[in-house]
Amino acid sequence: MTKKTISLKDSLEISEKNCNVFFKRYINPGLLSIYRILGFANMPIESAKGLKLFLKDGRTILDFTSGIGVLALGHNHPKIVEAEKFCHEKNIIDVQKFGVNRLQAILAYNISQVMPEPLDTSFFSVSGAEAIEAGIKLITRIQPSYKEYFISFREDYHGKTHGALSFSNTENFSTGFHTSIPKKNVILVEHGNISNLEKTILNHKLTEGRNSIAALIIEPIQGQTLEVPPRGYLNDVLELCKKNDILMLVDEIKVGMGRTGNLFSFFDENIVPDIVTISKALGGGKRAIGVMVTSAELSKKAYGKRKDSALHSTTFGGLGETCAVAIETLDIISSKIFLDDIKEKSVYFFDK
Template sequence: MAFDLKEIIAARLGENYQLHERHVNPTLVQAQRVIGFDKVYARAEGAYLYDMDNQPYLDFLSGYSVFNIGRNHPVVKQAIRDVLDLDLPNMVQMDCSLLSGLLAEALTKRTPPHLNAVFFCNSGTEAMEGALKFARAATARKRAVSLASAFHGLSLGSLSLMGCESFTEGFGPLMEGFDARVPLDDVEALDRQLRSRDVAALVIETVQGKGCQTSETDFFIRAQELCRKYGTLLISDEVQTGLGRTGKMFGFQHWNLEPDIITLAKTLSGGYVPCGAIVARRDIYQRTFSRMDRCVVHSTTFGRNNLAMACGLAALEVIDDEKLIENSAKMGALLMEKVDTLRTKHSFIKEVRGKGLMIGIEFHEPQEFKLKMAWKLLHKIDKVLFAQMIVTQMLSKHRILTQVAGHAMDVMKILPPLTIGEKEVDMFANALDDVLTECRKFPGPMWELGNNFVKAALGSKRTAEARPAVSA
């Protein structure tokens, strides 16, 4: 019987969660069911997902900034068809493929001139692991410093840059020398870490993926000056902030920084094929690949595969041709303005922050007495429950997909495709207004939903505590 993928999908679409419960991650399935995220999406286009009944859902998550150019973009789709039809030799390994050279050329045309050497990999965390190795090789130093509340990936090296126990619990000991985390905007604390001149790299996100925090001061400029003073390399993690997300091609350009290394992934391939990249100064790059016997001392099997490279070339062209960077800046400013106007109506909203279309909406304890009591009850259990309550209602009532910005945070994260227009901005702002209006009714359905979250959270903690350790 011939293999027919379309037939398989048509026959079994709808079994998604049962299959994952049996064979993949039942805990994730349980969590998605509790928060009402157990939807079955049948197709996607642009800024929209469609369920099995062809009902549209506005995607304001974009796969965590994977789909900057929108889902299933026809230009990238055609590039995939073309590269498959050409029957090109792929991953020969002992050659230099054309498409990886072309994508490296295309990237370095878009980066500042000093960032002129490219290494391809498969993901953001893999790019960060490589960047840390490059920094160590170039400086002969072992330590790395990051910022508080950073998120740089979940493999061991990148995980070691993070201080969030919800991610690090159970995985220690982490990398020695990677445990220094400096508060954002604290120049003095950074100086104290770097002055010992044993730090290979300072790693930054100019808008943090966890919480969407950014600096409104000259902190990043001062940080770069300190790096130059003490011989520390500056790594800018552009996995989420890069390729137009913040209203510029790269997040570091908002401060006119000149990082020594940047990391890219997520939207680099337009969302079709895993693709990541390190772009560095040539002299730094060559300290790793310093001799012929070290020409592959850092490598990855699938890093330069033709599908990823073709998608990358197409995605970069789409970003330019459709002026998505300009649209990100324009729609981001409009969205932040509309949400900010809701603050006068809804005392739940503390702050709207971010750059371009990388936006965080932070909530805090409301002013009304009866709502204060409800707020405190939720926060005794878990600080993320209120924000999760909001995003759950945004999906169930208004069919708008968002998510919380991090563990124990009252922050809703907004990452729509850079293709959105005023229609989608208005849809989101009106929906948020409606959901927050419902929150003012206590007791009421919204707070009953929160109570259900509390019960589920307590039950999950009891189950985890009762589970015995696994032995060999």
């Protein structure tokens, strides 16, 4: 039996009411009910530009949602649109699985230039949760088997895949799910409380000065609660990690990419963690991308041998056009003018 599908051109003529029917039937009825409660279910959006949504009924709405961290540059930023156009006009290769993708290599180089040494090696994914997964696999690949525990923080959020969910301790996201890191192996501590962390590490000491903690995973500022730790806290955390051979993963997926006035929020304390994860805003509001950044030393320990080099990969990570957009996004957001403007506007909003 042949069923009728809707073409891309015809999709623009489908009514908002019918789109809601399709969403409810073929995607997620519960989510649609939430959109209705919030007033988002009947917004016939014709186009979007910058901070503005232009509706078919003539209204203009200011979009302060930031796409939950994705829209640092707003909708359809001209330089991002131009980057896509550049790729289309040049017929730049998008999928290059055998051989070096030029734009992927350039993006990795650019990331190394904005990160403190020795954070110079990137793994590309299509989401923040995937970047966290890459970090978890790197950690478990490197650390010895007796280091079986991880430290996470109450109310931290790192994603909803099985690995990332192991460390997402907010809003009951893990209820009813198995996690890839057993809950008994994840130690929850209070965000911002250094004495609590120090005591936890001390309680996991083994013989001969060793301890059983493999890594600590932290949001410098909690994306869900907006909890900001005391000044100097991240430095103290890093010092404890270094003393006890605990790898430190800093999750910048939600709070990085200029949102604090620095390119990344951990820059505020001039620390250098072992692993950093980036996503959301890096895609310029147009592309899905995540990155796990670490040092060449740690990357080589995990995957340095030829036979191990493809142990962790992902099909759509680091496609050409996605990297082109990320190159432009990073260039815009890392500029002094852009970051200074954020600081200036932050003062204005705090005053209000």
